[in-house]
Amino acid sequence: MPSSRPLRADARRNREALLTAAREAFLTGDADAHVEEIARRAGVAVGTLYRHFETREALVEEVYRQEVAELCAAPARLLAHYAPDEAVRRFLLLLVEHSAVGKGMAEALESIMATDSPIFDDARAEMARALDELLAAGVAAGAIRDGVSGRVLLRALGGICGMRAKGWEDDAVRITTILYDGLRSGR
Amino acid sequence: MPSSRPLRADARRNREALLTAAREAFLTGDADAHVEEIARRAGVAVGTLYRHFETREALVEEVYRQEVAELCAAPARLLAHYAPDEAVRRFLLLLVEHSAVGKGMAEALESIMATDSPIFDDARAEMARALDELLAAGVAAGAIRDGVSGRVLLRALGGICGMRAKGWEDDAVRITTILYDGLRSGR
DNA sequence: CACACAAACGGAGTCGGACTCACCTTATGG
């Protein structure tokens, strides 16, 4: 029910500006930017920020949900172009790449993970579903071991996304390869 | 240089009481217990807490460092009793088990990870060294693939320790198995 | 275009945490 009336023009603009400001702040590494700072960047007052987002965290969540939605579109696309197991491999690497957009996002994620917010559950479920899709295709093709749920795999990936020390990209690629090999070895 | 003079008797007692109180608070799930609460549990005032620990986080770190030290003793013991690859497998599972002691600890860890505290770096380095020891033995025995550093493996494990939704133990065991198989498949 | 009014905004103020500091208490060595 997203009805209830279409936001007023200025309200929609401000909401967008806040999301953009927050995303930028996170991507430029200032993962725990103060609400004042985010509001300032967006050219509004804190009161306005709170009109649009219940709490600071709700704002962070929204930014994250958009990122996840983008990633969730990938599996279908990959399956259309590659063999199932190759699609899995590429998706894992894509995830790493996506995290590389800004390590600030990883920090923001942790702040969300630290609270059992239901919105995060939704995002996780969505990601798990996307992974299930990939894994099922792999299992059907006999290329991937059976019995691994997307949810389980997602847990391991969460750890990868949480990396942040320098040189982490290489490490991430390496650990992803190990996971991938593990997924195939038991088939 | 831990010299400088042996703490006065009451000071040592209070410091110990604070560490115990904090550990208990974390293990019973109250991962972000307030400093007032921790001090109260220890039977001292906040001022005393701050006499012994620079910040709240410094206290959390100390608790964590003790946990890590305990875990770091495991590899040597396991290598004395099991074949290298079996020792690796058991250590991974031990790590899971240890996290199970209290999910509160995992949350405390994240709060540490979120700050680039050097103390955490030390702990991580120590754990990485312990894992290196295990992996090297496995590689020497031809049971584990070469080219995986303890540091890399630790990253993946960090993700596992961060789990907390119900049923996470099973998931942790499963993902650990996948990692283990991956470590062997490339040998 | 003018008006009415609900929607949206601003920003000073509240509240709840971590942390400090000036003063009091007590262990300890002589």
Place this chain on the structure above:
DNA sequence: CCATAAGGTGAGTCCGACTCCGTTTGTGTG
């Protein structure tokens, strides 16, 4: 048993997220 420095105390400060209400503004109506 005294001197004294180490240690303890807790009211108070600081700083961040969040609230609230008076003011401004977009928009549907005549």
